[in-house]
Amino acid sequence: MRVLGVDPGLTRCGVGVVEGVPGRACTLIEYTVVRSDPDMDLPDRLLNLDVALTELVARHRPDSVAVERVFSQHNVRTVMGTAQASAVAILAGARAGLPVQTYTPSEVKAAVTGSGTADKAQVTAMVTRLLNLDAPPKPADAADALALAICHVWRGGIKSKLAAAAAAETKLAAASKLAFASKLAAAAAAAAAAGSRRGGQR
Amino acid sequence: MRVLGVDPGLTRCGVGVVEGVPGRACTLIEYTVVRSDPDMDLPDRLLNLDVALTELVARHRPDSVAVERVFSQHNVRTVMGTAQASAVAILAGARAGLPVQTYTPSEVKAAVTGSGTADKAQVTAMVTRLLNLDAPPKPADAADALALAICHVWRGGIKSKLAAAAAAETKLAAASKLAFASKLAAAAAAAAAAGSRRGGQR
Known part of the structure; x- marks a missing residue:
């Protein structure tokens, strides 16, 4: 299964696409960071992100999309922007008719490092190893997005199928x-x- | 000028469309509330709102869109959903190539009642009077959305033209x-x- 992971952010939004099956090494398809200038107006920043993510989804045709769940314990100002960026990411998947799953940062860390409290360096090191990369993906936003995608392939593969089956029976x-x-x-x-x-x- | 105002929310999103020129009475075109069930998955809720707002923008062809700016002093859980709904609303306008302006609740209250600390009943009463309606618009989310649209026609008409002129010179x-x-x-x-x-x- 192919998964597109998104680490949402307005200034830097990490995107990572991987392919694999639960329990085996995943293959890197692409990673990138969508950037927008903090001096731009909010509508232009959201539109810029929307266009970039819609294009990535259309080009890679993932089976599902995984987005980091936004928490409120961080800086409140940043969280508002992150919440808005996550809405754009979730919509980009939903509009393409794909199942979209959110994961907390600790679920992602636990999936790729075995510890929910692992630091960024440890996550990046594991992502580099799990995807057999020659060098660590940079910047960290891209590594986080790849970790999300790997997490979804491994943990969420099943979750996602269940969600898809459930979705088929609901109104939508x-x-x-x-x-x-x-x-x-x-x-x-x-x-x-x-x-x-x-x-x-x- | 025709303005589509949005009072963002995931469970109830108020939408109001008015037409008018600064300083004169505005004409009501339509108001509605887009609802989604809190039991639905977030991707489906965001998609539902996106489809409804995109349809309203395409049908009414407003000159600009006004969205209430989200603040963080409210309940944190609610604010995350409101921030995500506001991103969907801003995107619906931006994707149609329209100028999108945000206003704080007190800017809107001051514009329609003369006081930035007016209560909901006062705002609803003024909206009813300013649009020459026989009965107050219900629910309150719709009245707030209409107040936003009136605020933009009156205060923001100029702001919006300046913003449009500025936008024409920027990258986007x-x-x-x-x-x-x-x-x-x-x-x-x-x-x-x-x-x-x-x-x-x-």
Whole structure:
């Protein structure tokens, strides 16, 4: 299974794509960091992230998306931006009709290092080893995103299948998700067309 | 100018559309509340809100979008959901290439009642009067969204033009926003197509 992991952030958003099966070494497909200038307006920053993540999802066609769950114990100002970036990441997966799973930082650390309190260096070292990389992925946001993706393949593979099965029985079944995605594409196209028709302010 | 105001929330998201010019009475176009069940998974809740807001923006073709700015002094758990809902609302406007402006609750209250510390009943009463409605808009989320839209027409009309002029000179000029929107529509269509091609897990 192919998983796209996202370590959400407005200034730096880590993205890592891996492929593998539970219990075996995973293969690195790509990692990257989507950046935006803190001086940019919030709408432009969110749009920039949305476009980048939508493109990554469309290009890599993962089976599911894993996003780090945002906690509130950090700096409150930063957390608001992180919460907004995580919404963009979750939407990018959901809009493509994919199952999206969130994990806490300690779940991810425990999955790749065996300890929920491991530090960043330890996580990066394990990610480097588990993906058979020659050098550690940089910056740390990318390593975290890869750890998330590995965590989902190993721990979440099952979770994700259960979630997918459950989703199929709920109101938002796969079919209606696809209908949503098509409706969205149509609405986006209509909005783009409306935008290009509109010359200036009314 | 036509403004779509959003009072963001995951369980109840107020939306109000008004038309008017600074200093004169505004006309009500529509108000509604987008709801989602707290028992639904977060990805489905965000997707539900995204689809509804994208449809409202495409249908009403506002000149700009006004969203209430999220503060952190409230209940922390609620704030995370509100921050994520606000990201969805801001994106819905930005993706359509529209200027998006945020206002604090006290800016909105001051604009429609003359006092930044007015209570909900006072805001609802003023919105009812300013839009010449026979009965107060219900629920309060809808009244707040209408107050935001009126605030933007009155106070923000100028702000919005300045913002639009500034945006035209920055990296994310209107043209590139439209390119973004088209790119997004194409990516969404590709993702929808990929989703319908994929039978099951790899």
